[in-house]
Amino acid sequence: MYASELIKGTLKTIVLKLLTDNERMYGYEITQKVKESTSGKIQLTEGALYPTLHAMEKQGILSTEVENVGNRIRKYYKVTPTGKKLADDKVNEFSAFMETMMILLDIQPKLS
Amino acid sequence: MYASELIKGTLKTIVLKLLTDNERMYGYEITQKVKESTSGKIQLTEGALYPTLHAMEKQGILSTEVENVGNRIRKYYKVTPTGKKLADDKVNEFSAFMETMMILLDIQPKLS
DNA sequence: AAATATACATAAGAAAATTAGGTATATAAA
DNA sequence: TTTATATACCTAATTTTCTTATGTATATTT
Numbered sequence: 001m002y003a004s005e006l007i008k009g010t011l012k013t014i015v016l017k018l019l020t021d022n023e024r025m026y027g028y029e030i031t032q033k034v035k036e037s038t039s040g041k042i043q044l045t046e047g048a049l050y051p052t053l054h055a056m057e058k059q060g061i062l063s064t065e066v067e068n069v070g071n072r073i074r075k076y077y078k079v080t081p082t083g084k085k086l087a088d089d090k091v092n093e094f095s096a097f098m099e100t101m102m103i104l105l106d107i108q109p110k111l112s
Numbered sequence: 113m114y115a116s117e118l119i120k121g122t123l124k125t126i127v128l129k130l131l132t133d134n135e136r137m138y139g140y141e142i143t144q145k146v147k148e149s150t151s152g153k154i155q156l157t158e159g160a161l162y163p164t165l166h167a168m169e170k171q172g173i174l175s176t177e178v179e180n181v182g183n184r185i186r187k188y189y190k191v192t193p194t195g196k197k198l199a200d201d202k203v204n205e206f207s208a209f210m211e212t213m214m215i216l217l218d219i220q221p222k223l224s
Numbered sequence: 225a226a227a228t229a230t231a232c233a234t235a236a237g238a239a240a241a242t243t244a245g246g247t248a249t250a251t252a253a254a
Numbered sequence: 255t256t257t258a259t260a261t262a263c264c265t266a267a268t269t270t271t272c273t274t275a276t277g278t279a280t281a282t283t284t
Contacts, residue, residue: 002209005124005240008272009117010213017217028231038212048272050233072231072280095219097118098210100150102221105129107207109214109221117271120241140262160241162264184249184262 007042011052013094014044016061016079016087024065024076027053053077061086119154123164125206126156128173128191128199136177136188139165165189173198 018030025033031044056062061083065076079087102109130142137145143156168174173195177188191199214221 002205005121006206006209008121014216034216038216041212045273091217091219093114094118094213094217097114099222100153101122101206104126104146104150104154105203105206107203110211157242
């Protein structure tokens with residue numbers, strides 16, 4: 001796990017990226033997907049995720065579809081067209097930010 | 113300029129890196145150096161920097177030397193031995209974090 | 225039967241930054 | 255020469271964002 005301060009500010013970017021790649025996902029699914037694809041190094045907390053999802057819906061970045069799975073409720077999120085543009089911008093911005101930080105901290109990326 | 117939320121959490125790492133490379137620097141100098149070497153893309157605000165410097169001194173990460181330059185005061189900061197270890201850790205952690213984010217966001221670093 | 229996993233949610237508090245203000249000297253421009 | 259900009263420090267109120275804690279409820283595994 002990384003120091004939480006590092007992860008700060010990247011939540012929206014991560015959510016938008018996952019939702020552009022996956023058509024629709026529900027909150028809990030997002031937490032599990034991030035945990036899995038980062039080998040547990042990034043773990044989104046529900047206390048941070050849910051309020052952010054609600055805010056993004058309110059802002060028209062995401063839309064929702066509620067479904068009943070058995071007796072449980074499941075709330076799927078999708079990116080709106082507005083959200084798609086924002087997703088691109090956010091990912092590109094993070095990419096550029098990384099380039100800048102690599103220069104500033106004098107670090108090289110691992111080649112894969 | 114990057115969205116401020118992106119830069120959040122990186123302030124201490126940036127300060128520690130600069131101070132390990134430069135022996136000693138004063139607050140204003142740090143803001144200018146960062147601005148210059150990122151072509152203005154990262155601009156530290158004094159309201160964020162000074163309280164952080166004070167906190168780091170209190171924690172034994174940095175030590176200070178006050179000097180008079182003309183009629184003005186200048187407060188130089190240096191990393192303590194404790195700070196040197198932390199600087200390494202912080203930079204390595206950010207580096208690892210970037211690797212993780214590159215996988216998660218599916219972005220490649222520019223080769224230089 | 226109890227513990228863990230799934231799945232949502234909110235609310236109090238902490239942490240970290242922004243914004244805005246304050247003091248003061250030095251230098252460049254109008 | 256006065257005004258604006260640059261240098262150089264600082265703090266305080268507010269905002270933003272996250273953590274921690276808690277709550278509800280069903281499903282599944284031990």
